[in-house]
Amino acid sequence: MNRAPGLKTYAVIYLLFLYGPILILPLFAFNDASIVAFPLAGFTTKWFAEMWADPNLWKALKNSLIIALSTATLSTVLGIFAARSSVRYKWPGKPVVMGFIMLPLVLPEMIVAMSLLIVLLGIGINLSIFTVIMGHVLMCTPFAVAILTSAFQSLDRSLEEAALDLGESAASTFRLIILPLVMPGILSSFLITFTISIDEFIVANFLGSGQPILSVYIFGQFRFPAKVPSMLALGTILVGVSVVLLAIAEYFRRRGIARTGGKDTGGFL
Amino acid sequence: MAQSKSSEARTGWLLISPPALVTLLLLAAPLATVLVYSVLTGSRGAVSLPFSAENYYNIFRSSDGNILDLIFSGEWGAIPAALTKAPYLLVAGRALFVALLVTLATVVLAYPIAYFVSFHVQPSKKALWLFLITIPFWTSYIIRVALWRTILGYDGIVDSSLMGLGLMDGQLNILSYGVTSIIITLAHAYAPFAVLPVFVSLEKVDRSLLEAGQDLGESKFRTFLRVTLPLSMPGVIAAVLIVFIPTVGDYVTPELIGGGKVPMISNFVEVELLKRRNFAMGSALAASAMIVVAVISLIFILMNRRFLGGRK
Structure with a gap:
């Protein structure tokens, strides 16, 4: 089955194309030159120091963490409601309502952000971190629903029925049997929505009204050539954190599938 | 399970209502607002009645005149030049x-x-x-x-x-x-x-x-x-x-x-x-x-x- 040298070479080149920019990040973050170009000039950590010393970064980071933690919590909770309802119960109109909840996934982000902005300006709500959270919850909920639906689908319904037969109430069955079994899915959803929210730019930019938020801060800094190396340093750290979070999310997702005895179908999407 | 069909549907609806409501408020309402605004008369920072299709008409404007006008008046020859403007x-x-x-x-x-x-x-x-x-x-x-x-x-x-x-x-x-x-x-x-x-x-x-x-x-x-x-x-x-x-x-x-x-x-x-x-x-x-x-x-x-x- 493994006879395809041409395809394999292509696959390797494609992976290089995918990873190229990410590999360049640390390379130039430690490079001792203010111009990002070859040849490399020598090792330095001064870009990290420069980035670390900027007070605006810390303000942006604090705001971003508040936004991402709130978004991850809210969208995961909403995702639990939607996934439980769609997997466990039969009700009329399910395809329409579920399709509607998943809609933000396929709408251009800019349209979603702009229409929210028009309404907020129209009602007269001041733009703040809170409005950014609203936008992010809307965008992240479909991801949470998708991850949690597969977690709830791999639940064996007879476990739940057994608990009910043995005298547990519906609430305690949910708490004692279902919640622990879907916990890996919940953690995975939390981590992924957190990552999406931290990285998101359009909603943060337009609904944040100039509040320092990490992605907006990075976007602004990249406009000044002199700031590029220190942004590469920041990028190196962020990419590292993202990869670690996702590896943890993937670990929980797989453990969840293994725990409920399902088959791994791979991938987040 | 000893649950009737309608009570199952009720539980299902009850559970789906929070995410559905959030999507309704944050997505459907804004999109509807955009559609309504798009047929209102706009001025700086505000919209007002009456309804009009003028905004959509203006999408077709060019410095050589509106392309819709060119189409309706049959001046087909002028359209390519107008499109570039x-x-x-x-x-x-x-x-x-x-x-x-x-x-x-x-x-x-x-x-x-x-x-x-x-x-x-x-x-x-x-x-x-x-x-x-x-x-x-x-x-x-x-x-x-x-x-x-x-x-x-x-x-x-x-x-x-x-x-x-x-x-x-x-x-x-x-x-x-x-x-x-x-x-x-x-x-x-x-x-x-x-x-x-x-x-x-x-x-x-x-x-x-x-x-x-x-x-x-x-x-x-x-x-x-x-x-x-x-x-x-x-x-x-x-x-x-x-x-x-x-x-x-x-x-x-x-x-x-x-x-x-x-x-x-x-x-x-x-x-x-x-x-x-x-x-x-x-x-x-x-x-x-x-x-x-x-x-x-x-x-x-x-x-x-x-x-x-x-x-x-």
């Missing part, structure tokens, strides 16, 4: 063109990878390959886009490497060719979105069909063209949709990569809404973009139906 139509046309090019490039580049992982990777290693392909997607979009800027730009990594190796003596400065660099950046950004759907549909291809094709004397390549490719079309069309929709509405890449020189629809909506504060016109532009995207998506979905229908 119509700001909105020009941008919309370019955005669609760029989005289609990006989609084509992304899906064509991604297909062999999906094929490779589905047909030539051991089943135990498939999940790892997919994970490897999706990781770059989960790293900050802004940072990836900005990185392409430093890679492709004047005196950037591509130029300095090529000149250092003596392959070139002048700056290539790919960044200055706005469209090329936008295509490279977006093909990179949406790669996993294209690989995954194609992979899923390739996984569903019955392997015995391929053996049958070859047993009956077809070459490997012809078996691919006549069996594998048609069977994977639903995945290809899904990939096309998933890449096309966000690229039409992309904002970051034209701003950072195109240097604002190749504005796309989103950048126009931004200018109209936030700089000119004309909510009615901005809404009409956003609504038109939604309608165009919806129509194109529908065409693709109908094509997909045809492929699915042909199989069963």
